[in-house]
Amino acid sequence: MKVKEIMKKPVTSLKPDENALEALKYLFQRRISGLPVIDEKGRLLGMFTEKEIISYILPSYLEQVGRFVYEVDPKAVMQKAQHLSGLKVKDIMRQHVATVEEDTSLCEAAHLMLTQKARRILVLDKNKSVLGIIAREDVLKALLGDCK
Amino acid sequence: MNKIVSKLSLLILTAVSLGFLGRLGGLSFHQALSVSIFSASIIGTLFFWDFRLSFAFIGTAILLATKTTDLEHVIKFSSLEVILFLVGMMVIIGLLRQEGFFAWIVSLILRIRNLSARKFVFSVAIASALLACAVDEVTSIIFIVAAVLEICDYFEVDAVPFIIISVLATNIGSAGTVLGNPIGILIATKSGLTFEDFIVKAFPLAMLALLSMIFLVLYWYRKELKKLDEQIARLGSDEILYHLIAVPPDRKTKAALSLFGATLFLLAFSHRLDLLWGLENNTVLLVIPLVSAALIMIWKHSQARHFIEKDVEWWTLLFFLMLFVQAGTLKYTGATEVLARNIAGFTGNNEGLLVSVVLWVSAIGSSILDNVVMVAAFVPIVQGFGSLQVNLQPLWWALLFGGCFGGNITLVGSTANIVAIGLLEKERNFRMTFFRWFWVGLTVGIVSTVIVWVALVTLPVYR
Numbered sequence: 001m002k003v004k005e006i007m008k009k010p011v012t013s014l015k016p017d018e019n020a021l022e023a024l025k026y027l028f029q030r031r032i033s034g035l036p037v038i039d040e041k042g043r044l045l046g047m048f049t050e051k052e053i054i055s056y057i058l059p060s061y062l063e064q065v066g067r068f069v070y071e072v073d074p075k076a077v078m079q080k081a082q083h084l085s086g087l088k089v090k091d092i093m094r095q096h097v098a099t100v101e102e103d104t105s106l107c108e109a110a111h112l113m114l115t116q117k118a119r120r121i122l123v124l125d126k127n128k129s130v131l132g133i134i135a136r137e138d139v140l141k142a143l144l145g146d147c148k
Numbered sequence: 149m150n151k152i153v154s155k156l157s158l159l160i161l162t163a164v165s166l167g168f169l170g171r172l173g174g175l176s177f178h179q180a181l182s183v184s185i186f187s188a189s190i191i192g193t194l195f196f197w198d199f200r201l202s203f204a205f206i207g208t209a210i211l212l213a214t215k216t217t218d219l220e221h222v223i224k225f226s227s228l229e230v231i232l233f234l235v236g237m238m239v240i241i242g243l244l245r246q247e248g249f250f251a252w253i254v255s256l257i258l259r260i261r262n263l264s265a266r267k268f269v270f271s272v273a274i275a276s277a278l279l280a281c282a283v284d285e286v287t288s289i290i291f292i293v294a295a296v297l298e299i300c301d302y303f304e305v306d307a308v309p310f311i312i313i314s315v316l317a318t319n320i321g322s323a324g325t326v327l328g329n330p331i332g333i334l335i336a337t338k339s340g341l342t343f344e345d346f347i348v349k350a351f352p353l354a355m356l357a358l359l360s361m362i363f364l365v366l367y368w369y370r371k372e373l374k375k376l377d378e379q380i381a382r383l384g385s386d387e388i389l390y391h392l393i394a395v396p397p398d399r400k401t402k403a404a405l406s407l408f409g410a411t412l413f414l415l416a417f418s419h420r421l422d423l424l425w426g427l428e429n430n431t432v433l434l435v436i437p438l439v440s441a442a443l444i445m446i447w448k449h450s451q452a453r454h455f456i457e458k459d460v461e462w463w464t465l466l467f468f469l470m471l472f473v474q475a476g477t478l479k480y481t482g483a484t485e486v487l488a489r490n491i492a493g494f495t496g497n498n499e500g501l502l503v504s505v506v507l508w509v510s511a512i513g514s515s516i517l518d519n520v521v522m523v524a525a526f527v528p529i530v531q532g533f534g535s536l537q538v539n540l541q542p543l544w545w546a547l548l549f550g551g552c553f554g555g556n557i558t559l560v561g562s563t564a565n566i567v568a569i570g571l572l573e574k575e576r577n578f579r580m581t582f583f584r585w586f587w588v589g590l591t592v593g594i595v596s597t598v599i600v601w602v603a604l605v606t607l608p609v610y611r
Contacts, residue, residue, distance in 0.1 A: 059297070060574045064290045066244070068251030068393045075388070076301040076575075 003109050004102035006142045007123045007132030013038040014048050016090035023048055023089050036122055037093045042129040044122055046093035056092050057081050099124050102131055110139050155195040163188035170483070178216045179483040185211055186474045190521055201463060204470030217477040225476020226469045229434050233333050234468075235460050236437025240411060241287050242459025243444050246451075247404035248395035250291040253279065257295040258389045263380055265373035269313060269366060272296060276314040277321025277358045281351070282412065285322040285329055285564040289315060293571050302389050303379040307576065309369040312585060315568045316361055316556050316592050322564070323552035324354035326433065327415070330468065331523040331551045338527050339544040340429045342419035349610060350548060353603055357553065357596035364595060368588050403447075411440045471524045479528035488532025500605045503542045506530065507604065510550030511597050515557030523551045542610045549600040557593040559585040 013036045014023050027035065027050060034049030057080045098118035100109050102125065109121055113136055123132040167184035175183065185207040192203030211217045217225075244250065253275070260271055272292065279288035292314045300307035322328035326336050326343050335341065366373065395401065414421070418432040425432075445452035478484045495501035506526065513522040530543045555562030559569055559580055569580045604610045 059294065061290055061294045061571055064245070064250075065254060065294050066246060066250045067248035068255070068395050071391045071394050072388055074298060074301065074392060076297065079301070 001106045001142055002102065003100055003104050003106065003121075003123055003134055004132070006106070006138050007102070007134050008138065009132040011036060011038070011122070011130050011133045013130070014089050015039070016045055016088065016093070018089045019085060020048075020053070020087040020089055020092050021085040024050070024053060024084065033119070036097065036130060036133070037089055038130055044097060044099065044124060044128060044130050045090065046095045047097045048089050048093040052092050052094050053084070057084075097122055100134075101125070106139055106142055109134060110143070113139065159188060159191045159195055162191055173486075175483060175486060176481070178214070179478075179481040179486065181214055181216050182211065182474070182477045182481045183483050185216075186478055186525065189471065189474055190517060190525070193518055193521055194516065201467045201470070204467050204474070208470050208473050211474065211477050217473070217480055221476065221480050222473050225473050225480065227334065227337065227472040227476075228469075229337050230330070230334050230472070231465050231469055233337075233434050233437055234330060234465060235456075236441040237284070237327065238460045239441035239444055239455045240408060240437060241283055242455045243404050243448070244283070244408055245287075245459075247398070247401045249401070249405060249408070250287070251393060252395040252401075254291050254295045254298075255393050255395060257292075258298060258392055263299075265376040265380070266366065268299065268310070268376065269369075269373065270362060272310060272314050273317035273358065273362050273365075276317035277324065277354070280318045280321035280564075281324040281328050281354075284327060285318050285562065286567055289318050289564040289568050290571070292318065293568050297571075297575055298392060299389060303376060303383055305376050305379050306372065307572065308578070308580070308584070309365075309372045311568055311572055312588060313365050313369070315562075315565050316365065316589065317358060318564045319552055319555045319562050320354055320358045320361055320592075320596055323357075323549050324351040329552055330520050331548060334472075334520070334523055334527065335544050335548050336430055336433065338531065339540065341541075341544060342422070342429060343415050343433055344417075344419045347416065349545065353549070353600055354552075356603075357599050360595050360599060361592050364592055365588070368591070407440060407443065411436055468520060468524075471521060475524040475528055478525075479531065484528035485532040485535065488529050488536065491529070492533060492536050492538065497536065497538065499539060499542065499611075502533065502538060503546045503604050504601065506543050507546035507550045507597065507601055510547050511554030511557070511593065514551045514554030515561045515593065519551040519555055519562060522554075523547055539611055542604050545604055545610055546600075549604075550597065553593055553596045553600065556589045556596070557586070558582070558589060561589070 012030070014026070016037050016039060023035075027033065027048075033051070034047055037045045037048050039045055057077055059074075059076070098112050098116040099122045100112065102123050104123075112118060112121060120133055120135045122130055123134065125131050163184045166187045167180040170180035170183045171177070189200075189203050189207045192207075193200040196203065208222065212219070212222065257271065257275060260267060272295070276288065276292045279292065282288075293311055296310045296314055297307050300310060323332070325346050326332045332346065336343070336346070414436045415433060418436060419429070421427075421432040422429055441455070445455060448455070491505060492502065495505060510519075510522055510526055526547050530540060530547060533543060534540055552562075555565065559565050559582060565585075569585075572578055572580065
């Protein structure tokens, strides 16, 4: 089975110049953890997710400093959270996104999800324009269906 | 694209020209080729930092393919002892990070009671220098920057001056022991200077330079310090900082600290153990980090691969290895001996003048280039002075201090500077300008190098 058979379309997306805080509120409203960022020509630019926002708000040196526990919330973290309204989606989005072409097999999509730790994969055409999206759930349902 | 082409053209042109100049100056084909390749590697690191390992690999391959060196000498000059020492230390640092040692240091800095601007500068500078001595400059600067940013955020003051102060102190402190900087262990292994020599001769000089730096920055940043004092008075108690982070006490943390303490203790007495067991100088120094790393891998056996694969910076170590091979080839072909003869002839074999040349050239060179590149190039030249009956000890110290203190001059002068500025840019969306760093860096660089210069030329202990 190919991903084009199970991909969802049209893809709900964000624009790069949208306000980051508004975009986050939109994620809350839709009860999803992230959305692709696509330009006017339909080309994929990145992925805007809750994880990226947490990573932006917390200090970047956390991992390097090593094991510790925050007993109270640092001022800078609270300030960064408040400054989110001054940022655009493109300032925070992750640029590396897992993608496949529409003729990719399901197993290859599952392989990518596992190796690239991707919850969802964007399906692109030859011109790198977004055609659809597949989530882990879609792949699993299709594979289980195949097993039957 | 044009910029890349012009940089690449400049690199090739400079490397080829140096080779031709060498030929005209009397170097043989292989000597001139080794000079060309080494200069290409140096310029490659300057222009194409992300591709430095590729340049180093290609350079070494050309040296082998043109028979300028052979496999036996590639292995001989790769300074495996330095690489293995660094591998051992990186595993130990990995354990300390994992067990919260660095976070604990950050929490100690955040808990300074009755903080004042002067107290903050003294504490951060001394902590930066001593921690650079104990671990290494790149590791220590990360958590010092973390502490400085938290404190500056709390008191709502510009963090830049305090980050610059901590980096200046880190670079100065990194000359204090063999552990502070990769050039420390490189010089120790090539010169036969021991950990004890570093403690007795390099540490006091580094501390003197640190003291001068502290007084200099207290004056330089007097307005910023006044502002911090005002903010401390306005915002009052620093209870939030006191409770900000904690490292839950754990038996493993204590065990990790004990292992690190024992490693430092044995390193300090490594020369005594060499003498006791009739070993060659620095044998125990090289063995101790390996034994400690081995114990860590037995203790944390399920993470042993993680320590070796993630905590050891193989990219950097392989670059060092290739660089040492290329610098060694300069020695093998005799190119550095010709250069050493010319420098010695120019200075009339005057020891003081030679020390001055090595100190200032390495300081200025390290302000532009990675200091390991600079020192790797200088090592065979200094060794070349040996055949001219020159006392090498002051030259090794000159190389160490020039390499470490020169890094303070520009914002790209050392890896610690780049790491600290990178964190600042990421955390504060702040762009450091060349001159904001340069004037204070240059002043501190000159003052600290002059202190060392006077000491090396006048004090008999350094001869």
